[in-house]
Amino acid sequence: MGDTILKMKEIDKSFPGVHALDHVNFEVRKGEVHALMGENGAGKSTLMKVLTGIYTKDSGSIMFEGKEVEFHNTREAQDAGIVIVHQELNMLGHLTVAQNIFIGREFKKGIRIDDKKMNEEAAKLFGKLHIDIDPAETMSNLTVGKQQMCEIAKAISHEAKVIIFDEPSAALTETEIEELFKIIRDLRKQQLGIVYISHRMDEIKVITDRVTVMRDGGYVGTLITNDCTKDDIINMMVGRVIYEDPKTESTVPKGAPVVLKVENLNAGRMVQDVSFELRKGEILGFSGLMGAGRTETARAIFGADPKTGGDIYINGQKVEINSPEDAVKCGIGYLSEDRKRFGIVVQKSVAENSTMAALENFVKGLFIDKKTENKVAQDYVESLATKTPGVDQLVVNLSGGNQQKVVIAKWLIRNCDILIFDEPTRGIDVGAKNEIYKLMNRLAEEGKSIIMISSEMTEILRMSDRIVVMCEGRKTGEIDISEASQEIIMNMATREI
């Protein structure tokens, strides 16, 4: 490890209602891979966004190569040599691979963009990284994994001095991760500073030199990776938050009836011959890498995407589900991973959102019975402990966790017995997460059946009675919680088919 190249000191940042960063310290040395860890919502991404100029800090200082810097946009950060490989892919699907890599700094002949030279340069870059991708291919034709590789190539092409990898492995297969690590070790040898954000404890041990842990927007501490154990890191990450006890065995009573049976479900490339059963009172976890086809499976069951084959049985009866309307009639509720787009109408009140799926129960003659609507919504606000000043509050003003509760109320009011939770705690802060977990457990105890899609291994292991693992559109494993471990699930999720 060499000299310190980047030092962030006492960084503070607040958003309306959230103290996102509370005097955080962070530093990177030349030739080191420095892990930045923490639960979802701990502030890792916010810190990196402050560093690269996407957000402006409220106070604190950033020293880069011995000088104090403040970037106002990603371009300035890039030019200085700090590049971020984003967690969400920032790809321009309509442009080619080379056009994406060199966006913003195209080679030109006069005013003409020199696409030929860009293709050649991109090919050279891929050659250096031992990646085989055609630079002239249109981006949207590539798999998620290859798009990620392009993103990395783009970052490296900036002659970066510090590269930030924001959960780079989320979408990659095991072999691709190995490729990635080879690249990272190579960059380390070239004396670059590397920030590696990841949830995967195993990767941290393999690839990083030091670990900095954040929790609830605060700085917890920095450790040398080789000197600490996984448990040390986990303790620092979890801190005061006491989670629901992880399940060690299924809580579903023996002989509980099967409420949902899916047989050979097919829907495009992402859902191929998926079969499984869901029992009354069960939480069935769906695990897998990004792009494994879990959400697509849920959407196909829910009738949001067309099926090309397969049967669905509810309580032993075969049903035809061709639209979300059909699914809701069968008692299935779907809580989307993207609440803001598919789950709630943010500019409407809590009451209006709560009754949206069951509005016909609240209509008297031609009019909506506001009084009953408010009363029922209020009942659910109380029973789910939703924090809101009142049922007439606009949903946009609630926090993520409370928005999620409104969505849950919506499906409960509709009398749904089967609830599909797609990433139930995404974007929800640490404290509220546990409340959602408690609520899910309570619903299961009351006899609701839950499918929980989650990319967080800890969440899968904490909540599920049984786990279905998917990879590239196929079910690659099914395992009872009593036998499950992170390793077994990862193996199934990256199984070569």
Next chain:
Amino acid sequence: MNKTVVKTPEEKKRSFFSRPGSQKFIVLLVVVFLFIFFSIFSENFRKYTTILSIMDYSYYIVLMAIGVTFPLITGGVDLSIGTGLICYSLAGGYLVVHCGWPTWAGMIVSVLFGILIGMLNGVLVSIMSLPPFLATLCTCMITRGLGSICSKSFGISWPTSGSEGSWFRDIFKITIGDTKYPLGFVWVLLLVLLMAFVLNHTKIGRYTIAIGSNKEATILSGINVRFYHIMAYVISGLFAGLASIAYSAVFSTVQPGTGAGFELEAIGGAIIGGVSASGGSGSVGGSLLGVFVICLLKTGLPYIGLQANWQQIITGLVLIGAVMVDILKKKKAATV
């Protein structure tokens, strides 16, 4: 293990429809088909004068379509070009006819006026974050009113053939000996080539596509998205200005209060020509061909006994077809 990335079958076999340029080819076939169809069924359609009049009617729409292709590719729209065209023509024409300005100066005023309104659209959309539909609907109303004010609510006749200062009419239709030639087609074609170059081989074009493809990602790539977003609307305004010159040259009188609906023919043409209704892709050449589909229908249908109302219905149906092709292509891309 040395993992070589082999192209998956899905990447190798791409259907004809998803290949770039396929829609242009199909639209070209449609243009040829319509031309042959009308020629077979109507003797009068086969005449040279018909071609001349199709050309006359097409210039201003093609020019608008070239320009509006840019905002469309960013995922927006420009509804102000139709009424704008009339407004720019009236403003320039008033100076020429009533203030004694030379014709060339009036023409420049028309174009500058177009660029100005384009810039206003761009600022409203890019900086004030108005939805493009709304922003340009407002400027559509504004230009309609401005046009009437500029001309004091009277029609304006730019210098007619033979009179002094009428040389600009020859730009579009030149008479050599006894024959008239649709010279304007040459200019239109050159402009199509120029703007196709701009779209495919310059930064403005590249970033126009990038904004339509994923605006957020384009911002994160460190590109001055505001500027390039405004530029798309400036190009649209510039070409509405050029279209106003074509309109002034082809028609004898420009009436205030008209022009609403022209933009729909240009936008329709662009979409028939393969501009994605949701942004991100499209071509200038395609827009040209798309406009010819509309112009052929407009001119040809009366020759086989169908009146203007039918022409509009059929154009609408063709447009639905074109948008369906776009949606099907996308669906296919999503499942592959």
